[in-house]
Amino acid sequence: KRKIGGFRFFNQSGEQIHLRAPYSLLTATLQLTATKASAGEYTCMYFVEDSGQEIPSNRSLPFSIKVQAAPMAPTLSLDPQQQVYRPGNCVKLVCSFHSSPADVREVQYYADFGFQISILVSNVNNYSYDLRIKGENDSGSYSCAYYAIKSGRPVLSETSCGVNVNVKS
Known part of the structure; x- marks a missing residue:
């Protein structure tokens, strides 16, 4: 029987920025701190394990995060x-x-x-x-x-x- 082995999160350059594994729940979260550098598009995917093999899902549709500068200092x-x-x-x-x-x-x-x-x-x-x-x-x-x-x-x-x-x- 196949089971979820984990989740991978990617930035807009396609680099993996987070791995949740081993992980058996059906959802995983990625927590980001809002900075100018964290603005951009993110995708994720999961993988299942079958006989020790990792079988990846397709990537999710991209999710876009926009970050505005903090209000000016008083x-x-x-x-x-x-x-x-x-x-x-x-x-x-x-x-x-x-x-x-x-x-x-x-x-x-x-x-x-x-x-x-x-x-x-x-x-x-x-x-x-x-x-x-x-x-x-x-x-x-x-x-x-x-x-x-x-x-x-x-x-x-x-x-x-x-x-x-x-x-x-």
């Missing part, structure tokens, strides 16, 4: 802009988008020490987060990014350049 600024902040100071992190504000759904702020906060937004050109400085642990490089609706789905922008917050007690 610009992050500080208000007030100071060389040094003290515990108890409040500084506004202002994230300004280049996208149409109607498309922006969420803004995320990050710091290089692991801080992250997400804020839902509606129809504004920039959005700010009030950072209340507690101590030197708040020192670091801060950045922001946003989710914009593209082709009906939320897509994360590139991340802004970092701005430094320097806290001294």
